[in-house]
Amino acid sequence: MNVLEIAGLTVDLPAESGRTRILHGVDLALQPGRIHGLAGESGSGKTMTGLAVLGLLPPGAATMGQIRLGSEDLLTLPPRQLNALRGRSVSMVFQDPSTSLHPMLSIGHQLTDHLRHHLKLDRKAARRRAVELLGQVRIPNPEEALRRYPHQYSGGMRQRIAIAIALACEPKVLIADEPTTALDVTVQAGVLRLLRRLCDDLDLAVLLVTHDLGVMSAIADDVSVMRHGLVVETGARGQVLTDPRHEYTRSLLDALPGRSTA
Ligand SMILES: Nc1ncnc2c1ncn2[C@@H]1O[C@H](COP(=O)(O)OP(=O)(O)OP(=O)(O)O)[C@@H](O)[C@H]1O
Numbered sequence: 001m002n003v004l005e006i007a008g009l010t011v012d013l014p015a016e017s018g019r020t021r022i023l024h025g026v027d028l029a030l031q032p033g034r035i036h037g038l039a040g041e042s043g044s045g046k047t048m049t050g051l052a053v054l055g056l057l058p059p060g061a062a063t064m065g066q067i068r069l070g071s072e073d074l075l076t077l078p079p080r081q082l083n084a085l086r087g088r089s090v091s092m093v094f095q096d097p098s099t100s101l102h103p104m105l106s107i108g109h110q111l112t113d114h115l116r117h118h119l120k121l122d123r124k125a126a127r128r129r130a131v132e133l134l135g136q137v138r139i140p141n142p143e144e145a146l147r148r149y150p151h152q153y154s155g156g157m158r159q160r161i162a163i164a165i166a167l168a169c170e171p172k173v174l175i176a177d178e179p180t181t182a183l184d185v186t187v188q189a190g191v192l193r194l195l196r197r198l199c200d201d202l203d204l205a206v207l208l209v210t211h212d213l214g215v216m217s218a219i220a221d222d223v224s225v226m227r228h229g230l231v232v233e234t235g236a237r238g239q240v241l242t243d244p245r246h247e248y249t250r251s252l253l254d255a256l257p258g259r260s261t262a
Pocket of ligand 1: 013022040041042043044045046047048049058211
């Protein structure tokens with residue numbers, strides 16, 4: 001069963017000479033408890049696909065197609081309803097956790113604000129839930145962490161905290177856009193394992209945007225490959241990464257060091 005279904009998504013952005021089409025009819029389906037990797041070269045439209053789901057495309061963007069979440073088409077929802085949905089049913093983790101965490105506010109402040117705003121929890125309940133969330137993403141001493149500030153944590157820990165905030169409202173869908181790209185290689189594996197565990201435990205549907213096929217082969221269940229604003233190949237990870245059908249996927253794999261599908 002698909003929790004999120006993107007069908008024929010096109011996105012036009014304003015350009016000097018009128019409009020430029022950056023997505024040309026993207027099809028993509030996410031299932032609960034599965035990580036769907038979205039690969040492709042820089043500029044192929046991976047990030048724009050994620051932003052379209054969240055209704056966060058650049059100003060002046062025009063869309064066609066459908067993004068179905070349950071019975072709703074996110075592309076036709078009025079802004080207020082889309083706002084309510086964002087961060088609740090669908091949430092996002094970005095490459096650089098310092099862009100999603102406020103440097104001047106304590107971790108507790110940021111987490112409880114989010115919980116009180118979206119879930120209308122009282123102070124005590126929000127605090128309890130915040131401690132639980134920090135434990136879930138394996139932040140040591142969650143009670144104490146509430147009083148600390150983002151700069152007191154390493155990049156990997158900050159990304160875990162950003163993931164905790166993204167999960168605060170128990171979303172059905174998590175979009176993770178290059179979540180480990182800014183991290184040390186040694187820390188990357190831990191964050192990927194965390195995403196895997198959360199996906200399994202919470203039955204989350206995860207869209208993992210990454211240009212790194214190594215990351216993809218480590219944790220994705222399904223893989224889609226984008227090129228020039230289109231998904232050119234979709235399938236189970238094993239099939240796409242070992243027996244690609246599309247020539248472009250083959251060329252991406254052949255470009256990996258020490259690897260050839262020929
Ligand atoms: N704010 C913007 N205004 C206009 N065009 C944009 C904007 N942001 C991105 N684009 C264009 O949209 C296309 C898709 O970009 P997108 O960021 O989705 O690619 P990507 O696959 O995520 O690449 P990367 O791996 O480099 O992040 C590119 O051609 C890009 O130049």
